[in-house]
Each structure stands twice: as structure tokens, then as C-alpha cells.
Amino acid sequence: MAVTGAYRGVSADDRRAQRRGLLIDTALDCLHADGLAGVSVRAVCARARLTPRYFYESFDDLDQLLLASVDSVVDEIAERSLAALAAAPDDLSAQVRAAIDAGYGVVATDARKASAVLVAAAGHGPLRERRHKLVTDYADLIIDGLPLLNGLGLAERRTARTMALFLMGGAAEVIEAVLSGRLRMSRANLVDHLTRMWVAVLSETERAGRA
Amino acid sequence: MAVTGAYRGVSADDRRAQRRGLLIDTALDCLHADGLAGVSVRAVCARARLTPRYFYESFDDLDQLLLASVDSVVDEIAERSLAALAAAPDDLSAQVRAAIDAGYGVVATDARKASAVLVAAAGHGPLRERRHKLVTDYADLIIDGLPLLNGLGLAERRTARTMALFLMGGAAEVIEAVLSGRLRMSRANLVDHLTRMWVAVLSETERAGRA
DNA sequence: CTAGTGTGATAACGACTGTTGTCAATGTTG
DNA sequence: CAACATTGACAACAGTCGTTATCACACTAG
Numbered sequence: 001m002a003v004t005g006a007y008r009g010v011s012a013d014d015r016r017a018q019r020r021g022l023l024i025d026t027a028l029d030c031l032h033a034d035g036l037a038g039v040s041v042r043a044v045c046a047r048a049r050l051t052p053r054y055f056y057e058s059f060d061d062l063d064q065l066l067l068a069s070v071d072s073v074v075d076e077i078a079e080r081s082l083a084a085l086a087a088a089p090d091d092l093s094a095q096v097r098a099a100i101d102a103g104y105g106v107v108a109t110d111a112r113k114a115s116a117v118l119v120a121a122a123g124h125g126p127l128r129e130r131r132h133k134l135v136t137d138y139a140d141l142i143i144d145g146l147p148l149l150n151g152l153g154l155a156e157r158r159t160a161r162t163m164a165l166f167l168m169g170g171a172a173e174v175i176e177a178v179l180s181g182r183l184r185m186s187r188a189n190l191v192d193h194l195t196r197m198w199v200a201v202l203s204e205t206e207r208a209g210r211a
Numbered sequence: 212m213a214v215t216g217a218y219r220g221v222s223a224d225d226r227r228a229q230r231r232g233l234l235i236d237t238a239l240d241c242l243h244a245d246g247l248a249g250v251s252v253r254a255v256c257a258r259a260r261l262t263p264r265y266f267y268e269s270f271d272d273l274d275q276l277l278l279a280s281v282d283s284v285v286d287e288i289a290e291r292s293l294a295a296l297a298a299a300p301d302d303l304s305a306q307v308r309a310a311i312d313a314g315y316g317v318v319a320t321d322a323r324k325a326s327a328v329l330v331a332a333a334g335h336g337p338l339r340e341r342r343h344k345l346v347t348d349y350a351d352l353i354i355d356g357l358p359l360l361n362g363l364g365l366a367e368r369r370t371a372r373t374m375a376l377f378l379m380g381g382a383a384e385v386i387e388a389v390l391s392g393r394l395r396m397s398r399a400n401l402v403d404h405l406t407r408m409w410v411a412v413l414s415e416t417e418r419a420g421r422a
Numbered sequence: 423c424t425a426g427t428g429t430g431a432t433a434a435c436g437a438c439t440g441t442t443g444t445c446a447a448t449g450t451t452g
Numbered sequence: 453c454a455a456c457a458t459t460g461a462c463a464a465c466a467g468t469c470g471t472t473a474t475c476a477c478a479c480t481a482g
Contacts, residue, residue, distance in 0.1 A: 005457055007449065015458090035335025037248070041440060051460055052441075062440080122333015124246025132393055135384070162396070162404050165388050166381035173346070173380020174373055182343055183373065193373050200415035201408050208407060218428055218479070226428090252470060262430055263471070273470080 020058040020068075022048050027069040032112040036119050039066060063126045070120045070127070073113045074134050077106045078141065085145050092148055092202065097195040099145070104175060104191065114179050117172070139164030148206055156209045163205045167198050231269040231279075233259050238280040243323040247330050250277060274337045281331045281338070284324045285345050288317045289352065296356050303359055303413065308406040310356070315386060315402065325390050328383070350375030359417055367420045374416045378409050 007015060026048040030039045041062060045052050059065045084102035088095040107114035120131045142164045143149050149160055171194050177183035178190055185193075216223060237259040241250045252273060256263050270276045295313035299306040318325035331342045353375045354360050360371050382405050388394035389401055396404075 005450065007458060012458095036333070037335065040438080042438080049460090051462090053460085056441075119333050122247065122330050124248065128246075132388075132391065135388070136393065158394075158396070159404065162385055162388075162394065163408065165384045165394070166405075166408050168381075169384020170377035170379075170381030172384070173376045177343075177346070177373075177376050180343065182347065183369075183376070185369070185373070193370065194377070196415065196419060197374065197377050197412050200411045204407065204411035216427060216480070223428090251468080253468080260430090262432090264430090264473095267471080 016057065019050060019054050023050065023055060023058060023065060024069050024072055027065050028073070028112040028116055031066075031069065031119055032115040036066075036123060066123070066127055067130055070116050070130065070134075073106070073116045074120075076113070077103045077117070078138065080106055082141060082145060090147070092146070093195060093199055095146065096198045096202070097191060100171065100194050100198070101187075101191045104187065107175065107179065108187065111179065114176070118176060121172075135165065135168060136161070138168055142167065146202070148202060159205060159209060163201060167201060170197065227268065230261060230265050234261065234266060234269060234276060235280045235283055238276050239284070239323040239327055242277075242280065242330055243326040247277075247334060277334070277338055278341055281327050281341065281345075284317070284327045285331075287324075288314045288328075289349065291317055293352060293356060301358070303357070304406060304410050306357065307409045307413070308402060311382065311405050311409070312398075312402045315398065318386065318390065319398065322390065325387070329387055332383075346376060346379060347372070349379055353378065357413070359413060363420070370416065370420060374412060378412060381408065 005012060010018070023044060026044050027039055029047060030043055034043075039062065041052055041055050044065065045055055055065070059068070081099040081103040084098040085095050088098035107117065120127055120134075123131065139161050143157070143160045174183070174190070174194060178185050218226060221229070234255060237255050238250055240258060241254055245254075250273065252263055252266050255276070256266055266276070270279070292310040292314040295309040296306050299309035318328065331338055331345075334342065350372050354363070354368070354371045363371055385394070385401070385405060389396050
């Protein structure tokens, strides 16, 4: 039953990849529309105009699809944030601002992606574990990406990780409030506030670490 | 079919309240054990050794039960935090520390309550809206509870609210990491770090507001 | 003791779930 | 053309969901 031949001018591998991508994208639709409970094999397939057969062609399990969907969003955020941070001038405030603005840009222009990140926080089982890993990875990226925090010992590293978790959780909370409409604020203002608070925590932690 | 008479020496109202409380408590069990998906009418009733009839006696809907469960936890946290804050000496650091320690004490001694708060963050529909309201209420409590932030104008109040959201989101993230075992840290250390970062943000925001 | 109320177990309903299988239609290749 | 690969629609399985109803038993009130 292996799919190997070409079909409508598209190779078998390309068609598989195409369907897989469609399922991931459609999962984001379902997630945004009906929450985690709205993501079922049948629902996603129906919305993607595919049959369950093609779901099991690309994923063993619903969890695999959810993980792939969340990963696609998280990877995009990390990629853009880090690129912006690397391109920013050698100034703490400028670097933080660039990273936050770039990351916010991803979820601000696609509400589905914001839902994906938030829903991942509440999932259970594999989704929850994945989220743990992602948050920790982000924290390490923050630590490594900021020259201010380089050259830390092991004790300070745990402090730095705690700080990174705090910064991300706080930013996520504020961003969620803005995207949901509860907190009305321009993008520039949002980035300003977040940058200010991040820098406040970063500076204080660095000062406390030196002391 | 109205329940009015006494039974085993307990009045009808008391029995209803007892069953309602049992369902709320059992819902926390299910939530902690199997996540949001594990909370179903049948599952909760089975675990509580009640029949679905008594579920519909106290709740119209599963959402109502979830809301009641989350509310019970959130109310407890708010109550204890505010009491501790009010009892603390007139010092920013001491007040923040007291409030954080009291709030953490609630979830630290009962993992189910931590799950409830975290799961509420990712819910959909009514649960999500409720969480929005709760977070905003907390933010206002923080603002009103800290003399440092009193007497703010409307513009500063939005800044203060943004800050309060940031502080809560950050604290939640770190607390979740500690409770899940990803971040090993003593309670004293955790409270120290959170207090330090809260005070850093609070001081900086107050400084920026004055400028 | 009798009549009535409260309780708990169980069944039923249609709808949905994950998963697998079948079958006709459509496209490709010999 | 014939032979085959690929697609999409649909059925089937057992399980759970929310919700309501039924029935026997425990208890209380008169």
C-alpha cells in the first residue's frame, strides 16, 4: 500500500508533505475555533477535506499532530526572535526590544498561533511535557543570547533560569491580555512596557548576581 | 421532586450543600489526575460515589462545575494573600514577600489546586472568560493593596495593570516550574527570587510613572 | 406498620471519539 | 486499450460523552 508514483504532476513524497502540512495548518484552525477539545481526527480531516486515512499516513496519534502544530509555531517565534536579537545593536534595551517585537509579530498577525502557544500551556500528557521543554529551551536561549548574562557560574545559572521563566511567563500573560482585547494598547506601547520590565528584572538580577 | 425532608439527621439544604462541595472537591481530583479532558459528568460522579442526578441537582452544566472549582481555589489564594499583605509591616519588600508566600502556600500544599489554576489558563469558552476576569481582579487587588501605587491617574492605572499582569504571569510560570519538579528550589529561595523580581518591576514602574 | 421521601444502581438515547476496512471513481503508466 | 496506483466517500467497531428515565432499597414521618 506504499504510495510511490506521481499524481497530477506531484511526486509521492511531495504529496505526503503537502497533506502533512495541510493537517498541521488545519489543526491550528480547529485549535483556535474550538479549543483543544475541538481537535479530533475527524474534525481536522473534515476541515482539511481529507480522510482519516491520510491522517494516519502522517501521524501515529492526535498528540503527534498537536505537537507538530505547536512546534511549528514555537519554532517560528524562536527563529524570528533570535534573528532580531542577533541583528540588534550591542545594547541591552535594544536587544530585548528587538526580540520581543519580533516574537510578538508572529502571534499578533495570526491569532491561531497565539491560541496554539496558550493552549499548549494547559494541555496534559505529551503536550504538557513538550511545553516544559520548550519553555526551558527558551530560557536558555535568553540566557545565552544576552551578553549581560554570559559567564555565569552554576549557582547563578539557576537564578538566571528562574528569571528567564519569570520574564516569559509575564510577557505571555500581558500579550494574551492584549490579543484578547482585555488590555487595549498599541503594539509600540506593549513592546515598550515589556522591554522596560524585562530590563528592570535583568538589571536587578545581574546586580544581585554580582553582589 | 423537590428535596425537602431531613435524612440521617441532616437537613435537605445541608445535604445538597454537602454534595455540591463533594463534587467541587472531586472535580479538583479529576482535573489533577487526567487534565481538563478527565473532568466529565460521569467521571466526577463515579469518583465522588454519586449519581449523575446529583450532579444536575447542583450544576446546570459541566462548565458550571469547573467554574465553581476554579473559583474555590482562586478565592482561597486571594483571601490568604490579601490577609498576609494587610498584616505585613509597611515595607514594600515585606508586603510583597508576605503576599507571595501566602499565595504559594495554598498551591504548594495541594497540587490539585495548582493544577486547577493552571488548567483554567488554557480552557476555552466560559472558563477562559472567567480566568480573564480573575486575572484582572487580581491585578486590581495588587494595585490597591500596595500603597506605593495608590493615587494613580487613569493613564498610570493602565500601566499599573499591565505591570500587575506581568507580575502574575511571571510568578505563575516560575511556580509551575517548581511544582512540576523542573526547577528544584526551596520554598524560601523561590519566595526570595519572586520577591526580588516583583520589587524590581514595581520600583521601576513607580519610577517611570513619576518621571 | 404504612405511606411517602431520599438514595443509589442501572439502562437508555443519540452523538461523538479513534481506528480500520471496504469500494467506486479518478488518475497514471504499461 | 488494459493494469495499476491513488484518491475520496462511507461503513463498521467498541468506547465514552451528556442527559434523562426507571426501579429497588433505605430511611423518615405519621
